[in-house]
Amino acid sequence: MSDKKEAGTNGHAKSEGAASIKVLRDRHGGMSAEMKEYYKELNNIRKLLFDALKSGPMTVPELARKCSLKSETTMWHVMAMRRYGEVVEDKIQGDYYSYRLKEAH
Amino acid sequence: MSDLNKRYDGMVIGAGIAGMQAALDLAEQGFQVLLVEKDPSIGGVMVGLNKVFPTLDCSSCICTPRMAEAAHHPNITIQTYTEVLNVDRNGPGFNVKLLKKPRYVDEDTCIGCSKCELECPVLVPHEFDYGLGSRRAVYIPHSNAIPQVATLDVEHCTFCGKCAKVCPADCFIYDQQPEEIEIEVGAVIVASGLQITPMGAKAEYNGDKLPNVVNPLGMERIQSSNGPYGTVLRPSDGKIPKKIAYVQCAGSRDKTIGVSYCSRVCCMYALKQALLTTHYIHGVEITIYHMDIRAFGKGYEQFYRRAMDEGIKIVKGKVAKIDETDNQDLIIRVEHLDEGGRVEEARYDMVVLSQGLMPAWKPGSALGIDVGEDGFFESVNPKIKPTLSTMEGVFLAGVSAGPKDIPDSIVEAGAAAMEAANYLQRTTKPKVTA
Structure with missing residues (x-):
């Protein structure tokens, strides 16, 4: 039986003075124009949704209407906010859950 | 290095599941096994499924112990996030070239705390x-991932450097590079798994355009409590x-999309998902449109009967078109095959296209074994020795050799491991220890 190996560090020992993020940025030529646009839109949508939810719990269709966003875009972002603990389910309204901002503890 | x-x-x-089983069965016989996975975690498709048919056991509850067993086995070395570039014959064995993709994280020191992801x-x-669902640009794939370490997706990175700043284990390696690794092996087992047929394969179903037309693996995630x-x-x-x-048969048994074979699992996963949905949503109405239901395995026919008894509508009908209404409900145009071809339009909240199974990996000359007309790896002797590929020393397991369900994949993995063990005994005569 051989020694058990947990392979996969690429042999990169954690070097002294580990490379800064600048090395990675330079190697990949920074953010692509497409990624810059994506990131800008992502932040705009998240700001709209956070601001809208400050007025109280809402369903996805209500949020989409209030923020003038496509419904499926709103759904994806609300579920992302849910996954990362920024919103939680509130009450069920008909066939829809409403969502509210999670209170800071 | x-x-x-x-x-x-x-x-x-x-x-x-097939690759892990094959690795475990080979390792248990005393052989040293390298288990190579292209994704950041082992576990394959099965670890993402909700429940398995016909027993309705929790899929990840069955899969994760296998993952842990493979990860902790003294004779198995796991190499994740790694592609197989080339397999060349060298005597009875093979020279193998691998490509280890950079995670930009030291797998040995990452403690899986998720602080970078948050x-x-x-x-x-x-x-x-x-x-x-969503993930961050730096992420741990899921809560059951092995190894439980972060991966940085550099294509979506803003290069803000926050991940390294919050890392308590100082494990980010921003200058990590892809690395080619050359090794020798005595035998190869191919368990490269499946992908489902593309959602846009049948243009009339609009599966790649309408958000409420979902693929069956997406439905598995929707049904999962950690989905x-x-x-x-x-x-x-x-x-x-x-x-x-x-x-049904939305991506199988259809020459027009190049998938003329039956994928063998779609009838059962549809019945399973339908039955489970009735447990999750009170009063839900579910209709399965099919050409014929194929419930051929142990306990499968009984499961089919149970689904009907519990109210799932099974309708012999050919769906011609799926369109969307203004409120994103779906209109299905269906020809009822048992009613003289009567055409009906029916409205649904969601539609699941029962997509078929296709091979996930098409290595071409990089592996050098034959592929059949259906795209799956060919067995040299499908009736007597189905796990033997067309190259001596290379064995087949799971969906890489053809569509099959989880129990059949596991059985075949064991058979492939036994054939590989016999081959290794014959060609290298290693000292086998208990």
């Missing part, structure tokens, strides 16, 4: 949830669906 050995008795390509400002569609929504909702607006349709 890689820290892999120069030589392994066996290499298993793909760490889904700090990362980017959200992108998560592959594990088939795009329905993208935490409960069953439709993707367009979070409505709790009250009417759901399944369209």
Whole structure:
């Protein structure tokens, strides 16, 4: 039986003075124009949704209407906010859950 | 420099349920096994499924112990996030070239705390949830991932550097590079798994355009308690669906999309998902449109009967078209085959296209074994020795050799491991220890 190996560090020992993020940025030529646009839109949508939810719990269709966003875009972002603990389910309204901002503890 | 050995008795390509089983069975016989996986975690498709048919056992509850067993076995070395570039014959064995992709994280020191993931400002569609859920640009694939370490997706990175700043284990390696690794192996087991037929394969179903037309693996994630929504909702607006349709043979048994074979699992996963949905949503109405139901395995026919007894509508009908209404409900145009071809339009909240299975990996000359007309790897002797590929020393397991369900994949993995063991005994006569 051989020694058990947990392979996969690429042999990169954690070097002294580990490379800064600048090395990675330079190697990949920074953010692509497409990624810059994506990131800008992502932040705009998240700001709209956070601001809208400050007025109280809402369903996805209500949020989409209030923020003038496509419904499926709103759904994806609300579920992302849910996954990362920024919103939680509130009450069920008909066939829809409403969502509210999670209170800071 | 890689820290892999120069030589392994066996290499298993793909760490889904078939690959893990093959690796374990070979390792248990005393052989040193390298288990290579292209994704950041082992576990394959099965670890993302909700429940398995016909027993309705929790899929990850069955799969994760296998993952842990493979990860902790003294004779198995796991190499994740690694592609197989080339397999060349060298005597009875093979020279193998691998490509280890950079995670930009030291796998040995990452403690899987997720602090980097929580700090990362980017959200992108998560592959594990088939795009329905999200992940960050730096992420741990899921809570059951092995290894439980972060991976930085550099294509979506803003290069803000926050991940390294919050890392308590100082494990980010921003200058990590892809690395080619050359090893020798005595035998190869191919367990490279499946992908489902593309959602846009049949243009008339609009599966790649309409958000409420979902693929069956996406539905597995929607039904999973750790899935993208935490409960069953439709993707367009979070409505709790009250009417759901399944369209069978949406990606199989259809020459027009180049998939003329039956994928063998679609009838059963549709019945399973339908039955489970009735447990999750009170009063939900589910219709399965099919050409014929194929419930051929142990306990499968009984499961089919149970689904009908519990109210699932099984309708022999050919779906011609799926369109969307203004509120993103779906209109299915269906020809009832048992009613003289009567055409009906029916409205649903969601539709699941029962997509078929296709091989996930097409290595071409990089592996050098023959592929059949259906795209799956060819067995040299499908009746007597189905796990033997067309090259001596290369063996087949799971869906890489043809569509099959989980029990059949596991059985075949064991058979492939036994054939590989026999081959290794014959060609290298290693000292086998208990």
